[in-house]
Each structure stands twice: as C-alpha cells, then as structure tokens.
Amino acid sequence: MSNPPSIHKIADRTFAVDTPNILFATALAGWVAWYCWDAWHANAAVENMILILPVSLAGVALYCFVVAGCIKRVSQAEEPCLPSNEPMGRGLAIKIIGSMAMLAALVLAGPLIGFDIATFAYMLGMMIFLGERRILVLLLFPLVFSAAVIYCFGTLLATPLPVLLFRGQN
Amino acid sequence: MLDLHALIAALHLLGGSWQPWAVVIPGILIGLLIHSVPGLTTSMALAICLPLIPYMTFLQALIFMTAMYAGSVFGVAIPAILLNVPGSAAAVGTTFDGFPMARAGKHNEALGLALVASCFGQLVVYLLLLGLAGPIGAFALKLGPPEMLVLSLWGVTLIGTLSGHHLPRGLLAGAFGLLLGTVGVSARGVPRGTFGISLLLDGIPLVPAIVGLFAAAELFNLVGREYIVDNLEQRQVHASRILAGMREAFRHRTVMLRGALLGSCIGIIPGGHAIANLLSYSEARRAAKDPEKFGTGDPRGILAAETANASSEGGSMATLLALGIPTGGATAVMLVAFSMQNITGGPSFMRDHADLVYAVILSNLAQVAVLALVGFAFIFVAGFVVKVRLRMLVPTILTLAVIGSYALSHDIAGPITLAAFAIIGWIMHKLDYPVQAAVVGLLLGRGTEGNLLRAYQMSGGNFSFLLTRPIAIVMMILLVASITFPHLRSMRAAAQKGKLKWTVENS
Numbered sequence: 001m002s003n004p005p006s007i008h009k010i011a012d013r014t015f016a017v018d019t020p021n022i023l024f025a026t027a028l029a030g031w032v033a034w035y036c037w038d039a040w041h042a043n044a045a046v047e048n049m050i051l052i053l054p055v056s057l058a059g060v061a062l063y064c065f066v067v068a069g070c071i072k073r074v075s076q077a078e079e080p081c082l083p084s085n086e087p088m089g090r091g092l093a094i095k096i097i098g099s100m101a102m103l104a105a106l107v108l109a110g111p112l113i114g115f116d117i118a119t120f121a122y123m124l125g126m127m128i129f130l131g132e133r134r135i136l137v138l139l140l141f142p143l144v145f146s147a148a149v150i151y152c153f154g155t156l157l158a159t160p161l162p163v164l165l166f167r168g169q170n
Numbered sequence: 171m172l173d174l175h176a177l178i179a180a181l182h183l184l185g186g187s188w189q190p191w192a193v194v195i196p197g198i199l200i201g202l203l204i205h206s207v208p209g210l211t212t213s214m215a216l217a218i219c220l221p222l223i224p225y226m227t228f229l230q231a232l233i234f235m236t237a238m239y240a241g242s243v244f245g246v247a248i249p250a251i252l253l254n255v256p257g258s259a260a261a262v263g264t265t266f267d268g269f270p271m272a273r274a275g276k277h278n279e280a281l282g283l284a285l286v287a288s289c290f291g292q293l294v295v296y297l298l299l300l301g302l303a304g305p306i307g308a309f310a311l312k313l314g315p316p317e318m319l320v321l322s323l324w325g326v327t328l329i330g331t332l333s334g335h336h337l338p339r340g341l342l343a344g345a346f347g348l349l350l351g352t353v354g355v356s357a358r359g360v361p362r363g364t365f366g367i368s369l370l371l372d373g374i375p376l377v378p379a380i381v382g383l384f385a386a387a388e389l390f391n392l393v394g395r396e397y398i399v400d401n402l403e404q405r406q407v408h409a410s411r412i413l414a415g416m417r418e419a420f421r422h423r424t425v426m427l428r429g430a431l432l433g434s435c436i437g438i439i440p441g442g443h444a445i446a447n448l449l450s451y452s453e454a455r456r457a458a459k460d461p462e463k464f465g466t467g468d469p470r471g472i473l474a475a476e477t478a479n480a481s482s483e484g485g486s487m488a489t490l491l492a493l494g495i496p497t498g499g500a501t502a503v504m505l506v507a508f509s510m511q512n513i514t515g516g517p518s519f520m521r522d523h524a525d526l527v528y529a530v531i532l533s534n535l536a537q538v539a540v541l542a543l544v545g546f547a548f549i550f551v552a553g554f555v556v557k558v559r560l561r562m563l564v565p566t567i568l569t570l571a572v573i574g575s576y577a578l579s580h581d582i583a584g585p586i587t588l589a590a591f592a593i594i595g596w597i598m599h600k601l602d603y604p605v606q607a608a609v610v611g612l613l614l615g616r617g618t619e620g621n622l623l624r625a626y627q628m629s630g631g632n633f634s635f636l637l638t639r640p641i642a643i644v645m646m647i648l649l650v651a652s653i654t655f656p657h658l659r660s661m662r663a664a665a666q667k668g669k670l671k672w673t674v675e676n677s
Contacts, residue, residue, distance in 0.1 A: 020601060021601050024597060024598075024601050024603075025339075025342065028342060028343075028346050029342075031346070032345065032346060032349060035349055035353075035362070035363045038362055038363050039356070039362040039363065042356070042360040042361060042362050043356070043358045043360045045358055046626070047356070047357050047358050047623055048356050048357070048358045048360060048362070050619065050622050050623055050626060051348070051352060051615075051618060051619040051622055051623075052349060052352060052362070052619075055345050055348050055349055056345075056349065058341075058345055059342060059345035059346065059349070062338050062341050062342040062345060063342060065338035066336075066338045066339055066342055069336070069338060069339075091394075092393070092394045095393050095394050096390050096391075096393050096394075096596070099390055099393050099564070100390065100589075100592070100593055100596075103568055103572070103589050103592060104589050106568075106569065106572055106585075107572055107582070107585040107586055107588070107589045110572065110573075110576065110585065111576070111581075111582050111585075115573055115576070119569055119573070122565060122569060123565050123566070123569060126561075126564070126565035126568075127561055127562060127565060130393065130394075130560070130561035130564065130565075131561050132559075132561050132562070137562075141562060145566065145569075149569065149570070149573060153573060153577055159577040160580075161573065161576065161577070
C-alpha cells in the first residue's frame with residue numbers, strides 16, 4: 001500500500017507518481033460524483049441539493065488538487081509525494097489483510113450462526129493467526145471471553161444478540 | 171440570578187437524608203465501566219438503567235443519572251487514550267494527543283491529565299450553572315438555525331486546521347465525511363445514496379462508523395506488534411506517574427479554563443457536545459506558540475479536548491434543566507426519566523422545582539470530588555490494558571466493537587458499517603488522509619444540511635438576512651479569525667525566517 005512513488009518518463013521529463021494515492025482519491029471523488037448524481041435524480045429541488053451540490057463540486061475540485069499534488073517532476077520536487085509511513089513488509093501486509101478478512105467473517109457470521117460461536121471461532125482464529133501458540137490460552141481465553149460477552153450483553157445489559165448455544169441468556 | 175431560598179431548600183434536601191448520596195458511587199462506576207467498552211454510549215447506559223428509575227425518589231433518580239453522566243465523561247477518555255478508540259464523538263479530540271502519549275509509554279500521565287481535565291471541566295460548568303442557570307437557558311432560546319449553521323460551519327473549518335501537511339487531502343476527506351453524513355432520507359422524503367438498502371434509510375450509523383474509522387487505523391496497525399508500548403518499564407501503572415500527569419495539568423490552567431468555558435457555551439446548544447472537544451482542541455492549537463507539537467502527544471491537546479467535553483455535558487444539562495430541551499441522546503433519555511416520575515421538563519420545571527435543580531447542581535459539584543477518587547482507582551484497572559499482549563487485545567477490542575455496534579443498531583447495519591469504515595479508515599491513515607476530518611464531516615453533515623435549509627427558508631433565499639443576527643455575526647467573526655490567524659502566523663514566521671536568512675547571508 002505504502003510503496004514509493006512510481007517513476008514515469010514523458011518526453012524528456014521524469015515524473016514521480018503516487019499511484020495508490022491517486023487511486024484512492026479517484027475512488028473518493030467517484031463516490032462523491034455518484035452521490036451527487038443519485039441525489040439529483042432522486043429530487044433536484046433546492047431542499048434536496050442545498051448542501052450536496054456545493055460540497056460535491058468542492059470535492060471534485062479538491063480531487064484535482066490532490067492528483068496534481070501526487071504528480072511531481074523529479075528534478076523539481078524537493079520532496080516527492082511520498083506516503084508518510086514506512087513501506088510495509090509482505091508478511092505484515094498479509095497479517096493486516098488477513099485480520100480485515102477475519103473481521104468481515106465475524107460481522108457476516110455473527111447474526112447467521114450466533115455471536116457465541118462466531119466470537120469463539122474469531123478469537124481462536126485471530127489469536128493463532130497473530131502468533132499465539134499456548135494451547136491452554138488458545139482454548140480458555142476465547143471460551144471465557146465469549147461466554148462473558150454473551151452473558152454481559154444478554155443478561156446484564158438486556159441486549160438481545162443472535163446466539164446458538166446460550167439461548168437461555170437472550 | 172441566584173435564588174437563595176431554593177438554594178437553602180436544596181441544601182436541606184441533600185443534607186436531610188443519606189439516600190440521595192447512596193447512588194453517586196454506583197452511578198459513576200456504571201458510567202466509567204460502560205464507556206470503557208468501545209461502542210457503548212451514555213444514552214445506552216442511561217436507557218438500560220431506566221427500569222431502575224421508578225424505584226427511586228425523583229432527586230435520587232436525577233443524581234443517579236447525572237452521576238452516570240459524570241462517570242461517562244471521564245470513562246470515554248480511557249479507550250480514547252489507551253486504544254485510540256473514542257467511545258463517542260465527544261472523545262474524538264482526546265485521541266489526537268492521548269494515543270500518541272500512550273504509545274510513547276506516557277499512558278499514566280495521559281490518564282492523569284484526562285482525569286483532572288474532566289473534574290475541572292465539570293467543576294467550572296456546575297459553578298457557572300449555579301449562578302447562571304436562568305440566563306444560560308434564555309440565551310439558548312435565542313439561537314436559531316442561522317447561528318446553528320455558522321456553528322456547524324465553524325466545526326467544518328476545523329477540517330482545514332486539523333488536516334496536517336496536506337490541506338487538499340484534509341478538505342477532500344472532510345467533504346467526503348459531510349456527504350456521508352447526509353446519506354439517507356432527505357428533508358424532501360427521498361432516499362439518497364442508499365444503494366437501495368433499507369438499513370441506510372436512517373443514515374449511516376454514526377457510532378459504528380466512528381469506532382470503525384478510528385479503531386481500525388490503529389488496531390490494524392498494531393497487528394504484528396507484541397504490546398502497545400514496547401518498553402517493559404513504560405508498561406507499568408504507577409500512581410506517582412498518574413499524579414505527575416495530574417500535576418502537569420495544573421501547569422496549563424489557561425488551556426483548561428478556555429476549554430471549560432468554550433465547552434460550557436457550546437454544550438447548551440443541541441448537538442454541541444459532539445463538537446465542543448474539537449473546537450476547544452482547535453482553539454488551543456491556534457493559540458499555542460508551538461502548534462506543530464499538537465497531535466504528537468502534547469498534554470495541552472488532552473486538556474483542551476477533555477475540559478470542553480466535560481463542561482459541554484454540564485452545558486447540555488443546563489438546557490435540559492432550564493428549558494427541558496434535550497441537546498443530545500443522553501439528555502433525551504433523562505427527559506424520559508422525568509416523565510417516568512410524572513414530571514414535565516421545561517421552564518416551568520425550573521420555576522416550580524428550583525430547589526431540585528439546585529440540589530442536582532450541588533450534588534454534581536460534590537460528584538467532582540468523588541469522580542477524582544473513583545476515577546483515580548479506575549485508572550489502575552484500565553491501565554492494565556497496555557500490559558495485555560496485542561494478539562489477545564486486538565481481537566478482543568474488535569469483537570467488543572462489533573457486538574457493541576450490533577447492540578446499538580439491533581441489526582447487521584452496525585457491524586457492517588463498522589467493518590466497512592474500519593477498512594476505509596486504515597487506507598486513509600496509510601495514505602495520510604486525516605481520518606478526523608472525515609469524522610467531523612460525518613458528525614456535522616446532517617445538522618449542517620438541516621440548518622442551511624432552515625436558514626434558507628427563514629431568509630426567503632436572501633442570505634444577507636444573516637447580517638440581522640448579531641450572535642451569528644459574532645460567531646462568523648470568530649470563525650474567520652480561527653481560519654486566518656494560523657495562516658497569518660505561519661506567514662509571519664516564514665517572513666521572519668526569510669529576513670533572518672537574508673541578514674545572515676549579508677553579514
């Protein structure tokens with residue numbers, strides 16, 4: 001994600017281009033433009049567009065500034081448009097993307113199979129994924145934590161959660 | 171100004187029985203505990219405890235709820251500092267310098283600073299309330315949509331000042347947030363930006379989105395590390411270092427007083443408590459001689475945000491007690507508690523039950539001392555977070571956030587919002603887009619649109635109408651000043667630097 005800017009040669013000039021930043025800014029601006037279009041199509045009245053239209057126009061203008069700031073001539077740029085963070089190693093990137101995928105799995109599985117089972121599986125999976133190898137900790141911590149969370153939310157806070165095993169609590 | 175008869179009656183009410191005092195410590199503890207879990211809010215805690223209200227006297231119920239409120243004011247700072255997870259919008263400003271301090275191993279000092287700031291903010295606002303409850307309520311009535319619009323715009327301009335090195339990115343993130351805040355059914359009754367998903371008709375769930383944006387960036391960034399604080403010595407919880415943080419707070423009395431006064435004023439306005447901490451943070455940064463230190467773990471950042479947060483909660487209590495107008499979710503739930511006791515809130519409540527109002531104010535002043543003691547003890551419990559291995563802490567916090575967001579929305583909209591904004595927040599963080607700019611926009615989007623629309627309708631399409639509103643004019647001047655002063659200062663500094671360089675080169 002945080003790769004250094006890629007170098008492109010156009011004619012005799014060399015440019016440093018921060019591609020990830022341009023892609024993200026394009027995604028933001030694309031959503032802004034789509035949202036304005038969607039709101040306009042829903043109702044073009046002043047009451048509906050009074051904030052959305054000017055802010056969307058400002059957003060698209062700002063996008064141009066962001067993109068312009070991400071393309072610099074190497075010879076002129078004292079400080080190319082480098083991301084502020086250190087480049088990420090492959091192993092760390094896999095861990096972060098894996099953590100995101102597991103979070104998405106918890107979100108989708110919780111209401112389907114019950115938060116008791118989903119929480120236990122998520123905690124166990126994440127702890128193994130992040131490097132925990134002690135068997136006792138791997139079994140006890142997710143079990144106790146899942147039970148405590150379901151009990152607290154279900155009984156003490158009287159908040160109904162979808163569960164599979166702890167039905168008495170909800 | 172001060173009704174002495176009512177004040178004496180209030181002292182009799184509080185001194186005549188131990189029962190009103192019995193609920194103070196449980197209330198503060200519940201407030202602290204609830205808010206130390208990301209995703210749970212004060213209004214949720216108050217709502218959960220509503221069934222207890224019929225078993226209490228009205229005074230007891232009021233003191234119990236304000237004690238929970240007092241506890242939550244400091245409680246919300248704990249995950250903000252230790253985990254960079256603001257439990258609510260009111261703690262967003264606290265994360266800016268709180269978490270950098272925690273990562274630098276100064277979590278003891280940061281929590282001590284936050285505790286003093288919370289107590290100081292509450293002390294100031296309730297002292298003000300004691301003398302000015304009536305006039306404050308009357309002033310709140312004078313604020314119409316134009317003033318609220320200017321206030322919202324003031325909040326939005328924070329985006330520019332908070333955006334660090336890349337102004338266009340900060341403003342783009344702010345515009346993105348503002349538009350996100352308006353997703354859902356509009357004033358015209360048409361859905362916008364919902365992709366046809368019925369769960370989005372009420373808009374994007376705010377708390378899950380904010381927890382996702384903030385929690386994600388840091389929790390995903392912490393993946394791969396062993397502890398939040400690498401140094402073993404710095405992981406310890408030391409009473410002496412908490413006390414050092416508390417002492418440090420008193421070295422910045424101006425910052426605290428400014429934050430408390432700003433928060434008191436903004437808190438009386440509906441929704442004001444959500445932006446009081448940000449405005450105060452911005453003002454402290456603007457007024458500082460070394461604004462570049464803000465955001466890197468500067469104690470003044472925590473003090474400015476926390477004093478404003480604490481005092482704004484008191485300000486919203488002023489509007490509730492004097493006018494019966496809830497300025498946020500928590501005070502709305504308190505108004506429900508009023509009705510459960512067959513009491514109608516509003517100006518008549520202030521007139522007919524002035525003794526109760528003063529009793530609540532006096533008990534809150536006493537609660538400040540209790541909060542200082544209970545909060546100090548609670549820091550020891552909360553401070554152990556930095557001793558937990560991140561491979562256990564990261565999934566624990568993410569799970570609590572997911573389940574908390576489900577409990578809040580009662581459907582899958584909360585968790586999905588959290589996960590989606592978690593990923594967006596991480597990408598923004600990685601590419602140096604200020605997440606806080608998007609959060610400020612998200613918070614103010616709906617309110618800004620509503621106030622703009624009402625101001626437009628009041629003016630009949632002619633915005634020179636704003637010039638007939640003196641309060642709005644004063645606020646506009648303050649807004650312009652808060653934008654231009656930092657730039658003028660940096661231009662002057664650059665000019666002086668250039669002059670110095672010229673002098674050195676020519677000497």
